[in-house]
Amino acid sequence: MATANQKWNLGIDVGGTFTDIVLSGPDGDLHTTKTPSTKDQSDGVLAGIGKIAGHAGLTLESLLPEVSIIVHGTTVATNALLEYRGVKVGLITTEGFRDELEFRRSYKESTFNPRLQAPHPICPRRLRIGVPERVDSNGGVLTPLNEDAVREAVRFLVAEGVEAIAVCYLFSFIRPDHERRTREIIEEESPGLYISLSHEVLPEIREYERVSTTVVNAYVGPAIKSYVSHLDDKLRSKGFAGELFIMQSNGGMLTAAETTRHAVGTLLSGPAGGVTAAAMIGELSGYKNLMTVDMGGTSYDISIITNLTPGMTTESWLARYRIALPMLDIHTIGAGGGxxxxxxxxxxxxxxxxxxxxxxxxxxxxxxxxxxxxxxxxxxxxxxxxxxxxxxxxxxxxxxxxxxxxxxxxxxxxxxxxxxxxxxxxxxNNNMADASHLVTTRRGLDPRDFALVAVGGAGALHAGRQAELLGMASVLVPAAGPVFCALGDTVANLKVSESRTYFANLATLDLADINARFDDLEAVARERLAGQNVTRDFELKRSLDLRYEGEVHELTVPLRTRTRRVTALNVEATVRAFHEQHEQLFAHKDVAHPVELLTLRVEVVGVRDTVRPRGASFGGENADEAIKNVRPIWFAGGQADTRVYDGDKLRPGHFITGPAAIENWGTTIIIYPQQEALIDAYGNCIIENGQAGGAQ
Structure with a gap:
């Protein structure tokens, strides 16, 4: 039974089928549950909190006043984009460039398919208006902003019933004056309208990527704003007095207020929690290189963690629209339990x-x-x-x-x-294995060098077979696997990613200017993290987007320095790392070729005190006391009488040989023939694959 003076943390993840809840207390105890997801996601959230309150011997009304932090992974933005249910959006852009959103940099998903339909127009052409203004690539004003044209455009869009306006002018990431003035005009003409400015959403070069990301932010922003406000009101009405945070696609969390302004950052809100939790479990269990697979009701999400660092990308596509923000590199296919x-x-x-x-x-x-x-x-x-x-x-x-x-x-x-x-x-199983190769072998990585972390309600049913198909030696099934994304929400830190285009040849780099730009980026990031009271410290991470002169695409390379000041030695080390990374991905490097810098990136992490699972000492290996029954299960070699274990009765040190099944609340673990499993100190099931194709 919980006591009244305890402070709890809640992690909540809404999936397509179930809403997962993890309640963690100051003593390290975890309570977990699932409840069916609802059309109004807040209904399922409140139902889940009430259900888990009962597990802790409390009621919804007695628990919420004792909760200090709620971190919520939501699919509101994702569903709005995937199902094309976002709001009516208007776009104001530089005159002559309103079709950039459709040109898509000539990208076509199926190059040789003449019948491929264009993407669903989330901002139709008649709602895209160009206005006279022009800034050059150095920030000089070629054409002043025509404020009368902007005002006329806003009035037209409002009359058309738009609920959000995106603004994207050429080179506004260098000189944002025109976009800022446009916001003022919009607010004068239609107070309360959702506004998405490109220099705030994605201040980087490449016009299509910037306009696409900015328009998507406007398309899903009002839905996120409405949902977060609605949920917050419901929670407050039940006594919640703590802080509500929303999980972000970069693996961190942000305040509810900041999330509504940068709604596009929640498009991978749900699965991001799982990647965060996997890094923690890997650290506790002694595995640094992990492939995380999350199989829920509708999808199969795959991500790679190298040296306990989740992979990131700025080249995501969702619903055929480009999202160029830094996001966890999660590959998804439609292979869920449903x-x-x-x-x-x-x-x-x-x-x-x-x-x-x-x-x-x-x-x-x-x-x-x-x-x-x-x-x-x-x-x-x-x-x-x-x-x-x-x-x-x-x-x-x-x-x-x-x-x-x-x-x-x-x-x-x-x-x-x-x-x-x-x-x-x-x-x-083969569909999932093929998808796993997309994030490993096609990127110069060998899946045999990774341990497979299987989570989600259905992940542990298929993980053993995946290990066989991929030649992987080890499978980790976390104790909280069925609610893994919600677990990740409870241990996530605050995180803000900021970037600015900065084009330069590294041979003539102005280090004083670079340091000043990094200081500016850090200041913006810290400002976005202001107004919360849960962090104990801040961590600063910086990186450079580099490419060989003449290349079209670049690689993001961490800038390693022990001081705040970037030195020539730091840059030289970063360039060496770029050459090695380029060779790993493309089987080619040219250390004599000039290297260009395109973008500066800063990540500020607000570190908070979180409760980690508590380990226990090992007991005996014999797990016979946990056997529930024997039932026939069909494997590739035919039907086999299989021992079934009660997961609640398994203890650290218990050893099980396959074929076997472990029944836990929320998931069943299948240990295939020629495999064996050990329950570790944290209650995780570690499966060793006898048919592995290489060493871990």
Whole structure:
């Protein structure tokens, strides 16, 4: 039973199927739960908090006043963009450049497909208006801003019913005066309208990337602003007096107020928490290189962590729009538990990307779903216990799952239900393995050099097979795997990423100017972190975007210096690191070729005190006391009688040989034949793969 004077932290992650909640106390104890996601995400959040309050012996109303911090990963912005349900957006830009959003730098996802449709216009051409103004590449004003034209454009857009206006002028990242004045005019003409300025959203060179990111920010911004305000009001009405933070795509969190201004930064809000938690688990368990896979109800998210540092990218695409902000490098495919199996026009079996979601859900849920999904297949093959889904909170219908597979797959292909289920399972596993190669072998990395961290409700069902397909030696299934993203929310730090284009040849670099620019970036970042009371310290990280002279794309390389001042020695070391990184990615380097600097980047991290899981001492290896029963499970080699363990009864030191299954609340871990597992000091399940293709 919790006491009234305890201070708690809540991590909340809303997924497509379930809302995950982690409650951590000052003593290191964790409470976890799941509740179905709702149309209004705040309803599911409040329901989940009430449910987890009961686990701690409290009520919703008695818990919330004792919660100091809530960190929330949300899919509001992601869903708005993916489903094209954002607000009506207008764009004001430099005269003659209103079609930049459609030109897309001539990028086409399928180069040789003449029937490929253009992306859905989140800002139609008639709502994109060019106004007379022009700044050159050195910041000189070629054409003053025509304020009358701006005012006329704003009045037209307001009359058209826009709820947000994006502003993107040429070279505004060098001289933002015109954009700032445009904001003032918009506020005069229509107070309260959501405004997205490119020099605030992405102050970098490359016009398409900047306008795309700025327009997306305007498209999803009002939805985030409305949701965060609505949720905050609900929480306050129930007694919450702490601070609400929103998880960001860069792996950090921001205040609710700052999030509403930079809404585009929440597009990977949910899975970002999982990557953050994986780095922590890897550190605790002694693994520095990790491949994190998160398999939930609708998607399969993959990310790489090298030396406990998550990979980052500025080249993300979402819903066919470019998002050029620094974001965790997370590759996603439609391969979740709800992914639907179907037969294409050529008679081939396919799985996903369409998902059954939470409603109607897989056929076995009994909520009206009739099409076969990955969850139905896992139930048919024996991986899932129909009476122990979510710890017994949901009962699964085996016959409904079999009927869905029979009707939609087995009969059309002329095969049996089990054979069809095995085929679906293998396709899902191979789809996930192929996606894993995209973030490893295609980037000069060997998956055998990484440990696989399997999280999400369905991740541990498939992880052992993934390890076999990828030749990986070790699999980590965290104790909090079913709610891993929410766990990451509880341990995330505040983080702000700022950047500025700064073009220079490194041979003639002005170090005094570089240091002054970095100081300015740091000041902006620290200002964005102001107004919160949860950090104990700040960390500063700086990096340079470098490329060989003549190249089109650049690499982001950390700038390593023990002092605040950047010196010639620091730059030389960074250039050497650039050459090595270039060779790893492209199998080529040329140390004699001139190197150019394109962008300066600063990351300011507000470090906060977080509660880490507590380790326990090892006991005996014999885990027989945790055996629940034996049930038949279908593996690649046929059906095998498989020991099933009660995860609640497993203790650090327990050793299990495959084939076996471990049933935990929220997930089932499958230990495949020729694999063995150990429960570590933190309750994580470490699986060693006997069929690994290389050493960890």
């Amino acid at each position: 992914s639907i199996a179907w037969i294409d026009d050529g008679g081939a079996l396919r799985v996903g990307p369409e998902s059954a979601g939470s409603l109607p859900g897989p056929a076995c849920y009994g909520r009206g779903g009739t099409r076969p999904t990955t969850t139905d297949v896992n139930l048919i093959l024996g991986y899932l216990n129909p009476d122990f889904f979510l710890g017994g909170e949901m009962k699964l219908d085996v016959e409904a799952a079999k009927e869905a597979v029979r009707l939609h797959v087995a009969d059309p292909l002329g095969i049996g239900v089990i054979e069809a289920a095995q085929a679906i399972s293998e396709i899902v």
